[in-house]
Amino acid sequence: MTVEQITKVIYDAIDDKIGQDISIINVGAVSSLCEYFVIATASSQRQVKAIADNVEDELTKLGIEPRGKEGHGAQTWVLLDYGDIMVHIFDEENRGFYNLEKLWKDAPYVDVDTLA
Incomplete structure (x- = not known):
């Protein structure tokens, strides 16, 4: 699978659990x-x-395991490191506080429909 196809699987897995404001940068x-x-x-x-x-479950089905994961204990910000793809799941308060989109403002956004 390409990085773009894996990114689309991640997007869909988030969307399946009603994740909000999903951004791909x-x-x-x-x-x-x-x-x-x-x-x-x-x-x-x-x-x-x-x-x-x-x-994690959806990527495990494809034989893809995270290289690292952080935040499962606190459950306010979970980071899943898949090498070429970093997945950040925030609660509302922490998403606003850390504002990764602003930090990476020079990086272009990707429309999910252009993946895979």
Whole structure:
């Protein structure tokens, strides 16, 4: 699978659990950190966990495991590191506080319909 196809699977897994304000940012256009950030908001800590678990489950079905994961304990911001793709699931308060979109404002947004 291509990075773009995996990113689309991640997007769909987030959307399946009613993730809000899903953004895909092409960080690779301005940095060598990774290719894409996928950022989403959940309405509660419970939903943060449910979304993160669903992303992991869907990618595990494809034989793709995260290189690292952070935040499962607090469930206010879960980061899943898939190498070329970093998935950030925030609760509403922390999404606004950390404002990754502003931090990476020079990186272009990607329309999900252009993936895969």
